Each structure stands twice: as C-alpha cells, then as structure tokens.
Amino acid sequence: MPERGPDSEIASAHFPVEPLDAYNRALLANVHPSDWVNPRPAARYHLVVVGAGTAGLVSAAGAAGLGARVALVERHLIGGDCLNVGCVPSKGILRAARAWEEARQAASRFGGPAAAGAPSFGAAMERMRRLRAAISPHDSAERFRGLGIDVFLGDARFTAPDAVEVDGQLLRFRRAVIAAGARAAVPPLPGLAEAGFRTNETIFNLTELPRRLAVLGCGPIGCELAQAFARFGSEVTLLGRQAQLLPREDADAAAIVVAALTRDGVRLELGIKATAVRKRGPEKVLEFERMDGRRGEGGLRELAVDEILVATGRQPNVEALGLRAAGVRYTPKGVEVDDRLRTSNPRIFACGDVASKFQFTHVADAQARLVIQNALFFGRARASALTVPWCTYTSPEIAHVGLYERDARGRGLEVDTLTVPLADNDRAVLDGEDEGFLRVHLERGTDKILGATLVAEHAGDMLGELCLAITQGIGLGSIASVIHPYPTQAEVVKKAADTWRRGKLTPRVQKLFRWWFRIFS
C-alpha cells in the first residue's frame, strides 16, 4: 500500500512502514514488536499515558523514574511521528541532500573535483532507514518495559472519567495524560484521494525518486522536503495559499529561503488555491488557480506530476479516544487544556501536538515534564511560561525564539530592533554562507531580549545562547562581555551585543570621552 487513498482517515492510524528490509524490520522489532504480549493490568495506575510519541514517552519515563506505577499505550509505532515519520527521517534525508548539493558545487565554488557518477536516491533513503533503526532502541517497547512501565500495544479508548480500555483490558488510573499527537491534515480536494498522494507518513517509504513532485503547503515541512527532493534531482513545484513562504517568519528571512529554493530548482507557486486533482494515465494532474483571481497566466493552471506530497498543516488526533466518556472537552483544533495542561476532567492532562499550538518535539518534551509536576505533585507550572524556540531546517535555516516584533507590539511593548547581517561575520564569509542575518528585539531602552530570528546555515545550533539568555533573563549587554571563539558564525550574537553597547554611548558620554582623550594626550 504505497499511497493513501479514500480510506485515508482510517488508514492513517496504521500507516505502512516500507520497504520491509532489514532496517525497517529492526525498527519494527523495537517500536512495534509483532510478538508483544500486553501485560496484565495493575489494579490501578498512578498514571496512564495514551500515545507513545515524544510527549507520551517523556511523561511515562519521567513518572516511572520517580516511582509512579505507569501504563503506556501505543496503537501503532512507539516513538510517534518524530522517530518514525518526522524529525528523524526528514533530517536524515536533508543531510544527504546537502551532501549532494555540496558535491555538485565543490568544483565551481571551492576548486574541488567535479562531481561525477550517478547519485543514488535509493542509497540516501537506505542510509536514513539504517540510522532511524539505529536510533530506535532508545524508544523501544523493551526499553520502556525495562524502566518498569507496563507497555500496551493497541488502541486506547476512555470508557469512564478514570478508566481506559485497551485490547479488551481496563486500565484504571488516578491520573492520565493524553499524548495522542497529530497527523497530516488533508484538504478536501476533489479527486485527491482517488489520484493518490503522500504525506509525512508515506513519503519516507519511497525507494525511487519521483521525477516530478508537487508539494502542497509552504510551511516548514513543505519547504524542507521540497528543497531536499529538488537537490536529489526531482522537478519540484512548491504550492501554497499564502503569498509568503514560511508565513510565520519575517518577510526578509523568508525571502532568503525563497532565493535558496529557487537556486536549487524549486518552482514556487504562492498565493494559489488547489482546486482539483485528476489521474491522467500514470500521472496526476493538479489544478490550481491564483487567489487574486487573475486570468491568463494567472488563471486556472495545471501541473502534471508523478507524486503529490500533502503538507498543508497538522490535525490533532482527537477522534476515537472516547473523550466524551472521559468528560474531556475538545475541538477539531485539539484537546482543550488550561495553562497547567489540565483538561476539563481534572484527573486528565494533555500535552504535545494533540493539545499545543507549538507542534515540535522539544515542546512535547517540555510540556510532558510540566505535566509530571502538575499531575502527580500538585505542581503549578504554567505552559505559557515556557520560552519556545523553533527552527526550519532548510538551507539556510531560519531559527526563532521568543517574540516577533508584531507580537511584542501586540502586547503593548515598545521594541528596539538590531539586525546584524551575516556578511559582517568573517566565518560566514569564509564558509560562503553569508546570506542571512541575526535580528534581536529588545524591550525599548533596555537590554532585555524579547525575541530573536537567525537566518544561517546552522541557525538552529547557534540559537541556544539566545534561548538561554531569554530563559534566564540575561540581557544582551551581558553577552557583550562573553568571549566567543574566533572565527565562528556564533560570534554574530556577540556582534549584536557589541552593537547594542555602542548605541549606549549617549552624546553626553561621548563628549566626556572626547574631553578625556584631549587631556590624556
């Protein structure tokens, strides 16, 4: 079953893992062993965790580590999206795509050897499967059993405010965590299901490169995979409703990624609405129109491709959980929680993609730690107090933490903004990676950092210093006195701090210095 068809909603719960080679068999032996026997349930658990993605695994391991009696239920693959069909496989193939691109450019940019020989997409995907399998023991059913957790494989369904049923067995609890995650939201596009399409759940099963690929959705997942497949050699068209790629990011940051994708051969169709898909022999024809209604070149258009990747957003898994029986309120946007991540049933908490507007692995992890405190120890930790960074792993990357300027102004805060171009950073110039910038927003008249955006080849790795500063209330002025090794791209943070410090020289102080150097001569 290579693609998703009309039954996709149902199929989604148990998407296929293909090909069944040694690596994927090793993965499955860890994350869904076929011979697994569910344990006999305890009389009552301190904590029942529904879903074994990042949020569920961290909740379960944390609670068990503190001595709680814990049951963990997973209906398909332990590790959830991140390990199986998200961060891990995507970053695995992004790395291969970058290596290919660098090899292609080695001669023209660095005087290196000209790349020769046919590249192998199959080998790049096999490498990804090998690495994913190698990482998977960390999330294995066996490892979690070893931590003293009762691991159940099967569909969890609440049958009462204090009970979950799985595989015909009843698990009673004092507290429960809903960590059921999210899946790709599939737009109701006429003909899409019949023509067949891929999502993050099936794209990593490919073993052959699609000659032509349409990527629907211009958010982080769409951009990352569009660039990777273009670098592998697909003719990629990236289509999005918004006029701006990565609409959450600053326009000039997104523009740098647009330029990079265009250089890599990605064709962009932004500000469009897909209207239908139809099969034409072996190919799929995607129909779309411009949102501004322009005719002629901008009117109804057609795009013939071999594969369609749907990356138009995420939909929380709230169905089939028996949430009504548990007295848990939810909407199609997810399980409703308060700032302490408690649902409308005070015994039940929710965290991760199923209940969060920030759908990232590190947020699922941070929220799970918060749930352990609040659910088991009468903690009062608040989700809104978390400082949340994120990164889109295109080349270059865009990383962000804290507030954007518009958010700060929306909260009535006046801001001072500093932008340092990477072209001013020696290492970025030497690396040939100087397209980018660091932008820092400060509370007006102070060095308090409200937010930052960094566009750089390894922006995600470089952002940690600013995350620490915001979380611990370290002002930009303090960073000016931190020695950074030269030459590094991370020095751009110190450069911003130095720039801020120079701006602190008021005319009065400057006058004072001038006077001093006159008498000091």
Ligand SMILES: Cc1cc2nc3c(=O)[nH]c(=O)nc-3n(C[C@H](O)[C@H](O)[C@H](O)COP(=O)(O)OP(=O)(O)OC[C@H]3O[C@@H](n4cnc5c(N)ncnc54)[C@H](O)[C@@H]3O)c2cc1C
């Ligand atoms: C292509 C892609 C790339 C990504 N890259 C990144 C990245 O680079 N960095 C990053 O931070 N984030 C990334 N993410 C997001 C990240 O994967 C998610 O934020 C993270 O996996 C959320 O974890 P979770 O535990 O909330 O949910 P999930 O990982 O979705 O886990 C939920 C689990 O619950 C199970 N479940 C659902 N219903 C039931 C039920 N009734 N009974 C039993 N089990 C159930 C599901 O089968 C699933 O295993 C990416 C996502 C995608 C799709």
